[in-house]
Each structure stands twice: as C-alpha cells, then as structure tokens.
Amino acid sequence: MELGIKKKHRSNRLQTISGFLSFVIGLISLAGLNVALLMKEKVFPGMFIIQLPMLGFVLGMIGLFTRRRSRLHAVWGLSISLFLFIFTFLMIISSLGINYKP
Amino acid sequence: MKDNENEDYQQFLQESLHERDEIQPYTENAQIEIVKTGKSQARRTNIMISLAILLLIVPVMTLATYLYYSIGSRADKLIDIVTNTIYITEPNMSVRKLDLEEDIGLFSMNITFDVFKRIGKEDYKMGNYDVDFLLDQPSFPKKDLYLDRPLAENPDKESEFIFHPKANPPFSITRGMDILNKLPDGTVAEAYISLYQVMKPKDLQNILPKNIEIRWLAVDTGLEASQEDKEGYPITPIGYPPQYDPTTWSPFKTDDNEKAFMDILTELEKNESVATKVARAKSLSLSSRIAYIKKHGIHIYGAVLTGPTEELRKLQDIKEIRAVKAGEVKLWNWE
Numbered sequence: 001m002e003l004g005i006k007k008k009h010r011s012n013r014l015q016t017i018s019g020f021l022s023f024v025i026g027l028i029s030l031a032g033l034n035v036a037l038l039m040k041e042k043v044f045p046g047m048f049i050i051q052l053p054m055l056g057f058v059l060g061m062i063g064l065f066t067r068r069r070s071r072l073h074a075v076w077g078l079s080i081s082l083f084l085f086i087f088t089f090l091m092i093i094s095s096l097g098i099n100y101k102p
Numbered sequence: 103m104k105d106n107e108n109e110d111y112q113q114f115l116q117e118s119l120h121e122r123d124e125i126q127p128y129t130e131n132a133q134i135e136i137v138k139t140g141k142s143q144a145r146r147t148n149i150m151i152s153l154a155i156l157l158l159i160v161p162v163m164t165l166a167t168y169l170y171y172s173i174g175s176r177a178d179k180l181i182d183i184v185t186n187t188i189y190i191t192e193p194n195m196s197v198r199k200l201d202l203e204e205d206i207g208l209f210s211m212n213i214t215f216d217v218f219k220r221i222g223k224e225d226y227k228m229g230n231y232d233v234d235f236l237l238d239q240p241s242f243p244k245k246d247l248y249l250d251r252p253l254a255e256n257p258d259k260e261s262e263f264i265f266h267p268k269a270n271p272p273f274s275i276t277r278g279m280d281i282l283n284k285l286p287d288g289t290v291a292e293a294y295i296s297l298y299q300v301m302k303p304k305d306l307q308n309i310l311p312k313n314i315e316i317r318w319l320a321v322d323t324g325l326e327a328s329q330e331d332k333e334g335y336p337i338t339p340i341g342y343p344p345q346y347d348p349t350t351w352s353p354f355k356t357d358d359n360e361k362a363f364m365d366i367l368t369e370l371e372k373n374e375s376v377a378t379k380v381a382r383a384k385s386l387s388l389s390s391r392i393a394y395i396k397k398h399g400i401h402i403y404g405a406v407l408t409g410p411t412e413e414l415r416k417l418q419d420i421k422e423i424r425a426v427k428a429g430e431v432k433l434w435n436w437e
Contacts, residue, residue, distance in 0.1 A: 023150055023154075024150075026154065027150065027153055027154060027157065030154065030157035030158065030161070031157055033157075033160075033161055034157055034160050034161065037160050037161065037164050038160065040205070072147065073147070073150075076150070076151065076154060080154060083158070083161075087161055087165055090165055090168070090169065091164075091165065091168055093172070094165075094168040094169050094171070094172035094173075095168065095172070096172075097171075097172030097173075097175060097177075097178075098168070098171050098172050098177040098178065098204060098206065099177060099178060099181060099202065099204045099213075101200060
C-alpha cells in the first residue's frame with residue numbers, strides 16, 4: 001500500500017505562532033533575568049520578571065488551546081512564564097526572611 | 103442478514119479504495135521540501151529548548167541559595183553568631199546591626215558591617231568586618247580596623263591587655279600608666295584594667311571614681327590563669343558590656359546583661375566553629391567555660407573603662423587594681 005498524506009492535513013504538525021512567540025518571549029525574559037543576576041543588580045528589572053512573562057503567559061495559553069497544531073512551544077513558553085512568576089514570588093518571600101530591616 | 107453485512111463490507115471496501123485513489127502522492131521535490139522543513143523545525147526547537155535549560159541554571163541556583171538562607175532564618179542566625187561573637191570577645195566593641203549589609207551569591211553569603219567603640223561619651227567607628235560564608239561555613243573575616251592600639255590578631259600571653267590575678271603579667275604592664283600620664287587634660291580615653299582579685303560586677307562600680315564609665319567586663323571562666331585551653335591554644339578574655347545598650351537589635355538592650363551574656367554563650371556553643379572563625383583566639387572552649395561560670399557564678403577579673411584622662415589617672419591609686427593599660431584616645435566629648 002502506498003503511503004500518502006491528504007493535503008488538508010499537511011500543516012498539522014506545525015508549531016502555533018502564538019506558542020512560538022511565547023517561547024521566544026520566555027527566552028528573552030530568562031536572558032534578561034540572567035544578566036540582572038550576574039550583574040548583581042539590587043533591583044530586578046520588572047520588564048523581565050513581570051511584563052514580558054505576562055505577555056508570554058497569554059500567548060502560551062492561546063497556543064495551548066489552538067487545535068490541530070503542535071503545542072510544544074506553547075508549553076515551554078507557558079512553563080517559563082510560570083517559572084518566572086514563581087521565581088519572583090519566592091525571591092520576594094525569601095528576601096524578607098534574610099536580615100529584614102523595617 | 104449475512105448477505106447484507108457482506109454487501110455493506112464490499113461497499114465500504116470500494117469507498118475506501120476509491121478514497122485511496124484520490125490521494126495524490128507527493129512529488130520528489132515536495133518530499134524533499136517537507137523533510138527540509140521538518141529538519142529545520144526540529145533543529146530550531148532543539149536549540150530553543152537547550153537555550154532555555156541553560157538560561158534556567160543561574161535563576162534556579164540563585165533561588166535555591168535564597169531559600170537555603172531564608173528557611174529557618176539560617177542567614178539571620180549566622181549574622182547573630184558573628185555579631186554576638188564580637189560583643190563577647192572584643193572589649194568595648196559594638197555593632198550596629200541595622201547598618202549590616204548582606205549579599206547573597208551562588209551558595210554563598212557575604213556580610214559587611216562597621217564596628218564601633220565608645221570613647222568618652224561618643225561612639226567612634228573603628229573599622230569594618232567582611233565575612234564570606236560558603237553555605238554556613240565562614241571564612242576568616244577580613245578586618246579593616248583603624249585602632250591606635252589594636253589587640254594582637256594572633257593572641258599570645260605577652261600581647262593581651264587584661265590579665266587574670268593568677269596569670270603572670272608581662273613586664274610591659276608596669277609601664278601601662280605612662281601613656282595616660284603623658285596625655286594632655288581635655289582628652290577622653292579608654293583604659294583596660296586588671297584586678298588583684300576576682301569580684302562581683304557590682305563591686306567594681308563601688309571602687310571606681312564616679313566620673314568613669316564601665317564599658318566591658320572580663321569574666322573569669324577558669325582558663326584565664328593559664329591563658330590557654332586544654333590543648334594549649336591561646337585564649338582571649340570573654341566578657342560583656344554591663345550597661346544598657348540602646349542600639350537597635352543589640353543583644354544587650356536589656357536590664358539583665360548577665361543573663362543576656364549567658365544566653366549568647368549558650369547559643370555560640372551550638373555554633374562554636376563559626377564563632378571561633380570570627381574571634382581572634384582560635385579556641386573559645388565554650389563548653390568548659392560555660393560549665394565553670396554556671397558552677398562559680400559571674401566573677402570578673404578585669405574591665406574596660408572610659409572617661410576623661412585625668413579621671414583615668416586616678417586608677418593607679420586604687421589598691422584593687424593591679425594594672426592599667428591605655429587604649430584609644432579622643433578629643434574631649436565628656437560634657
């Protein structure tokens with residue numbers, strides 16, 4: 001039996017655009033966070049830990065619910081955004097527990 | 103019934119075959135293009151995932167370090183050990199914990215703080231400490247002290263300023279008053295005194311001139327006569343400031359400094375390796391010293407005083423005082 005693919009299914013496995021954008025935004029946010037950590041910045045730039053991850057989160061959610069497309073990029077973008085939110089939250093909590101000055 | 107099923111089956115088979123004939127196989131170029139697209143997508147995805155994993159390393163390690171130091175207030179406990187060690191091992195030295203700076207690195211912490219001495223009526227900044235921790239293990243502190251008459255960094259029997267009644271004092275102790283006698287009036291100074299007999303902290307106040315403030319008391323812990331521990335390592339005096347300390351978060355911001363002193367000793371005993379790194383003496387022998395104090399009570403054999411220089415000169419006439427050594431000197435600030 002000859003193998004073939006119906007034309008209408010041709011782009012099924014393509015990544016979603018929103019998922020891809022979410023992943024890229026997640027990577028940019030992580031890169032910015034790395035720079036801030038390695039430069040020992042006292043105040044983290046909010047853009048890399050709040051604004052961009054929020055955008056990445058929304059795009060990731062859209063990518064996650066897009067049907068008939070691979071959701072790999074969307075899952076990664078969403079995971080990175082979630083990690084950045086958890087990171088920010090835990091860093092604030094733990095910073096308050098180290099030599100806290102009112 | 104069976105004929106109907108067979109008929110349905112044949113019909114379905116025909117439909118499927120017809121559908122299959124409709125499938126148009128890809129041309130060779132189209133197949134190459136599909137493979138190329140697939141390969142480039144897979145490569146791009148691999149690169150992005152690898153990049154994400156690499157970029158996660160530093161944040162994850164940083165977060166782990168912050169959690170390590172914050173859970174159970176580990177960092178605060180280490181800071182307390184360092185500052186309390188200074189209070190009880192460095193005569194007339196205090197720390198303003200509110201100004202203490204900490205810096206958390208990867209699995210490490212650095213703390214820096216200034217140390218102060220009260221000369222006369224004012225506190226003077228006398229230097230700063232810089233202590234690095236790798237997790238909970240400190241390095242030897244980097245000290246930058248601006249003292250005119252510092253205590254020896256590697257203590258020995260000759261270089262100490264306060265001596266137990268049963269210890270053999272060095273010859274230089276007889277010349278301790280020379281500096282005070284040659285200082286002009288109108289200055290304030292710090293003086294280290296050694297007593298002929300151990301006594302209760304309250305009794306010392308009664309024998310001193312009124313215009314002198316006691317800043318630190320050297321407590322008899324049973325090892326000061328030999329000035330070394332059981333293994334033969336030199337030890338330095340330990341003691342406490344007897345007066346109320348209004349400094350924020352000072353352990354001696356209390357009316358019962360003797361109790362605060364014992365509490366600190368007990369706490370330091372649990373973390374003696376950290377305290378020993380910070381102290382000048384490389385042995386604190388806290389368990390045996392605590393046991394001695396609990397058995398005999400708090401008795402003192404020396405003290406650090408401050409006041410106008412002309413008042414401090416009167417110390418040589420007090421029969422209970424065996425020796426006086428001058429410490430830091432500053433311009434008049436007594437009134």
